[in-house]
Amino acid sequence: KAGVTQTPRYLIKTRGQQVTLSCSPISGHRSVSWYQQTPGQGLQFLFEYFSETQRNKGNFPGRFSGRQFSNSRSEMNVSTLELGDSALYLCASSLEDSGGAGETQYFGPGTRLLVL
Amino acid sequence: DAKTTQPTSMDCAEGRAANLPCNHSTISGNEYVYWYRQIHSQGPQYIIHGLKNNETNEMASLIITEDRKSSTLILPHATLRDTAVYYCIVGSNYQLIWGAGTKLIIKP
Numbered sequence: 001k002a003g004v005t006q007t008p009r010y011l012i013k014t015r016g017q018q019v020t021l022s023c024s025p026i027s028g029h030r031s032v033s034w035y036q037q038t039p040g041q042g043l044q045f046l047f048e049y050f051s052e053t054q055r056n057k058g059n060f061p062g063r064f065s066g067r068q069f070s071n072s073r074s075e076m077n078v079s080t081l082e083l084g085d086s087a088l089y090l091c092a093s094s095l096e097d098s099g100g101a102g103e104t105q106y107f108g109p110g111t112r113l114l115v116l
Numbered sequence: 117d118a119k120t121t122q123p124t125s126m127d128c129a130e131g132r133a134a135n136l137p138c139n140h141s142t143i144s145g146n147e148y149v150y151w152y153r154q155i156h157s158q159g160p161q162y163i164i165h166g167l168k169n170n171e172t173n174e175m176a177s178l179i180i181t182e183d184r185k186s187s188t189l190i191l192p193h194a195t196l197r198d199t200a201v202y203y204c205i206v207g208s209n210y211q212l213i214w215g216a217g218t219k220l221i222i223k224p
Contacts, residue, residue, distance in 0.1 A: 004159070035214075043160070043203075043214035090159050107152075107159030 002027065004093050004108035012114045018079040021111045025072050025093030031055075032074040033105060034066055037088040049074055078113075086115045119143065120204045125219040134191040136218055138204030141185045147208045149180060151189045153200040154217070160203065163189065194222045 005024045013019050025032050033056075034046040045058040049068035066076040072093075078085055089112075092105040121139040128134040140149065148167050152160040164171055164178045166187075171178045177190040191198055203217040 042216055045212065045214075088157075092159075104162050104165065106162060109159050 006108040023091030029093035035090040134194040136189040
């Protein structure tokens with residue numbers, strides 16, 4: 001099976017712009033989670049989608065949003081970009097509907113976003 | 117704050133077993149222990165997870181103490197490609213809190 005894919009891999013934006021990142025989960029996986037990774041804060045959970053519904057949400061401002069399509073592909077959007085949004089954005093997928101308990105998450109390679 | 121405490125860094129000789137400790141003294145009864153690793157600039161890679169019993173797979177073994185307050189990840193025969201940051205995480209849902217991990221360096 002193909003792994004989790006994320007596009008684009010690299011992105012440069014300027015402050016105030018908005019950006020949309022895409023994630024295609026492993027075939028058959030219905031849960032998609034998004035994470036932000038920065039050198040200072042480490043890996044932080046953004047949100048998780050299952051069957052097109054946001055099931056869990058981390059502690060990020062409303063500028064960060066996401067959605068999931070019927071084929072389980074997911075997008076996340078960041079509006080009004082700030083310099084501090086520069087980070088590696090990671091997507092992870094998992095198979096089952098267990099709310100995460102005991103689940104294995106498979107990560108994509110990430111999208112590296114640089115905000116100038 | 118992360119629910120786990122790990123050494124900042126560790127070294128291990130190639131071919132030897134790498135034993136990575138993790139303290140999780142506040143773990144709850146329904147929380148799993150997960151181990152992931154991240155090789156530079158790549159997405160984290162799942163290694164193993166467990167609830168109460170020791171677990172083994174093709175990559176590693178996970179030893180969880182009886183009181184579940186600590187665990188050890190064992191890479192039986194470390195290779196240079198095992199150099200990475202290893203994360204020990206506890207949780208029961210997707211809102212896992214990731215700490216800084218242990219930077220494991222395998223030396224020839």
